[in-house]
Amino acid sequence: MRIPLPRSIQGRLALGLCLGLALLWIAASVAALEALRRRMDEVFDSALQETAQRILPLAVMEIIDRGEGGAQRVASAEPHRERVAYVVRDEAGRTVLQSHDADAADFPDHPPLGFSSTHAARYYAETALQGSLTIVMAEPLEGRRHAVAQAARALAMPLLLVLVPLGFVGAWLLVRASMAPVRGLCAEIETRGGGDLRPLGADGLPTEIEPIAAAIDQLMERLRRALDAERNFAARSAHELRTPIAAALAQTQRLLAETHDDATRERALQVEDTMRRLARLAEKLMQLARAEGGRLLTEQPADCVPVLRVIADDLRRSTGLGDRLMLELPDAPVLTRLDPDALSILVRNLVENGARHGAPDEPVRVSLASDGVLRVVSAGPVVPADRLASLTKPFERGPTSARGSGLGLAIADAIARGARARLTLHSPATDRPDGFEARVSLAEPGPAGAAPTRRR
Incomplete structure (x- = not known):
C-alpha cells in the first residue's frame, strides 16, 4: 500500500525530517537498550555471585552445627516473594538447605559451576568443603526483562509525546522559514x-x-x-x-x-x-x-475625477453625444494609478461601445463610485450570457447591426488587465430589465470612505 505524501515541498521536507529524527531516535534507543541490558546483566550477575559467596559460608556453618538431618528451609521473618532463591546440596545431590521460597524441583540437578541460564531463570553454582557442598542460586529472568521494558518505555514516551510532535512542528517551521524566498518569488510573479x-x-x-x-x-x-x-x-x-x-x-x-x-x-x-x-x-x-x-500605471496615484470631466466634455463634442452622455462623479477625490492617457482610451471605448450598440434615443451613463468603481451603462436589448464572455476578444461582436471594428471592448479589457484591474460585463444592466453595463475598478487599493455623488 502506497502512503500518500503531502503535495507541498514544505510538508514533504517537514515529514521527512520528522521521520528521520524519529528513526534516529529509535536506532539510538535500541542501541542504548542493548548496552543497558548488557550492563544490567553484568550488575545482576555480580550481585548473584556476591550473594552466593556471602550465603555459602553461613550455610556451611549452619549445616555443621546442625549435623546430620533432612533438608532445612530457612525461616522467613515475614512472608515475601524472593527475587533470588537458593538451595544447598551435598555430594549425593540431596538438598540440605534452601531458602524459604525455593522449590528444589525448579533447580537443575547437576548445574555447571559458574553461570548458566534457561529461558526462565539465571543460575550460579559454587562449591565448598572440597566439593562436598554445592550452593545453587536462582534468579527469575522476569525481573530483568521487566527492568528492560521499563527502560524502553522511558525512552519511547519522549519520542511519542514530545519528540515527534515538537519535531514535526519545529521541522515545519524551519522548512517554512527556509521556503520564504520561494514564497517571495511567487508573490513577486503574481x-x-x-x-x-x-x-x-x-x-x-x-x-x-x-x-x-x-x-x-x-x-x-x-x-x-x-x-x-x-x-x-x-x-x-x-x-x-x-x-x-x-x-x-x-x-x-x-x-x-x-x-x-x-x-x-x-x-x-x-x-x-x-x-x-x-x-x-x-x-x-x-x-x-x-x-x-x-x-499603464504611474508612480504616484492621482485624482481621476477631474480627468473624467475632461474626457466627458471631449466625448460630447467629438462623438456628437451631447446631453446623451450623463456623468455622475463623487465629491471626494478618487485616487488611481492608471495613466490619464490610458484612462481616456478606456472610457472612450466603453462610451463609444454603449452609444453605438445601445438604444439611440437613450442616454449613456458614466458613473464613478467613491470606491473607484467605474460603470458605463447603456440601454438596449439584452446580450445573451454565452456571448458576454467573448465580447472582450478582438474582432468579436455581439448580435448588432451597428458598424464597428470589434476592438473597443478588447482595448478596454487590455487596459484593465494592464492596470491590475478587471473589466466585467453585465446584461441586463444593474437595476434595469435590459441594457448593457461595463464595470471596472480604478481606485488605488486601500480604504475608501463613503461620499455622496453629484450628477452633471
Whole structure:
C-alpha cells in the first residue's frame, strides 16, 4: 500500500525530517537498550555471585552445627516473594538447605559451576568443603526483562509525546522559514501586471532557487521581445496606414466636390465611407497596441475625477453625444494609478461601445463610485450570457447591426488587465430589465470612505 505524501515541498521536507529524527531516535534507543541490558546483566550477575559467596559460608556453618538431618528451609521473618532463591546440596545431590521460597524441583540437578541460564531463570553454582557442598542460586529472568521494558518505555514516551510532535512542528517551521524566498518569488510573479516583464533578479535567493529565477527572467525576456515585435508591428502598420488613408480620403472628398454624375458620386460616397472605417480601424489598432504595451500605471496615484470631466466634455463634442452622455462623479477625490492617457482610451471605448450598440434615443451613463468603481451603462436589448464572455476578444461582436471594428471592448479589457484591474460585463444592466453595463475598478487599493455623488 502506497502512503500518500503531502503535495507541498514544505510538508514533504517537514515529514521527512520528522521521520528521520524519529528513526534516529529509535536506532539510538535500541542501541542504548542493548548496552543497558548488557550492563544490567553484568550488575545482576555480580550481585548473584556476591550473594552466593556471602550465603555459602553461613550455610556451611549452619549445616555443621546442625549435623546430620533432612533438608532445612530457612525461616522467613515475614512472608515475601524472593527475587533470588537458593538451595544447598551435598555430594549425593540431596538438598540440605534452601531458602524459604525455593522449590528444589525448579533447580537443575547437576548445574555447571559458574553461570548458566534457561529461558526462565539465571543460575550460579559454587562449591565448598572440597566439593562436598554445592550452593545453587536462582534468579527469575522476569525481573530483568521487566527492568528492560521499563527502560524502553522511558525512552519511547519522549519520542511519542514530545519528540515527534515538537519535531514535526519545529521541522515545519524551519522548512517554512527556509521556503520564504520561494514564497517571495511567487508573490513577486503574481503581483506583476500583464505588461510588467522586468527581470525578477536573484538577489537574496538561495543557491537552489537562483537557476529558477534566471530561467524565468530569460523566458520573460524572450516573451518581451516577441510581444514588443508584435506590438511594434501593429502600431507601425496602423501609423503607416494613416497617411495613405488620409490621402485617399482627401482625394475621395475632392472627387465628391468635383463630380456631378450621380453614379460616380454614389461610388465616391462608398469609397469615403470605407476610408473612414479604415481610419477608425487604424486608430483602434494603435490604441490596442498602446493598451497591450504596458506602462499603464504611474508612480504616484492621482485624482481621476477631474480627468473624467475632461474626457466627458471631449466625448460630447467629438462623438456628437451631447446631453446623451450623463456623468455622475463623487465629491471626494478618487485616487488611481492608471495613466490619464490610458484612462481616456478606456472610457472612450466603453462610451463609444454603449452609444453605438445601445438604444439611440437613450442616454449613456458614466458613473464613478467613491470606491473607484467605474460603470458605463447603456440601454438596449439584452446580450445573451454565452456571448458576454467573448465580447472582450478582438474582432468579436455581439448580435448588432451597428458598424464597428470589434476592438473597443478588447482595448478596454487590455487596459484593465494592464492596470491590475478587471473589466466585467453585465446584461441586463444593474437595476434595469435590459441594457448593457461595463464595470471596472480604478481606485488605488486601500480604504475608501463613503461620499455622496453629484450628477452633471
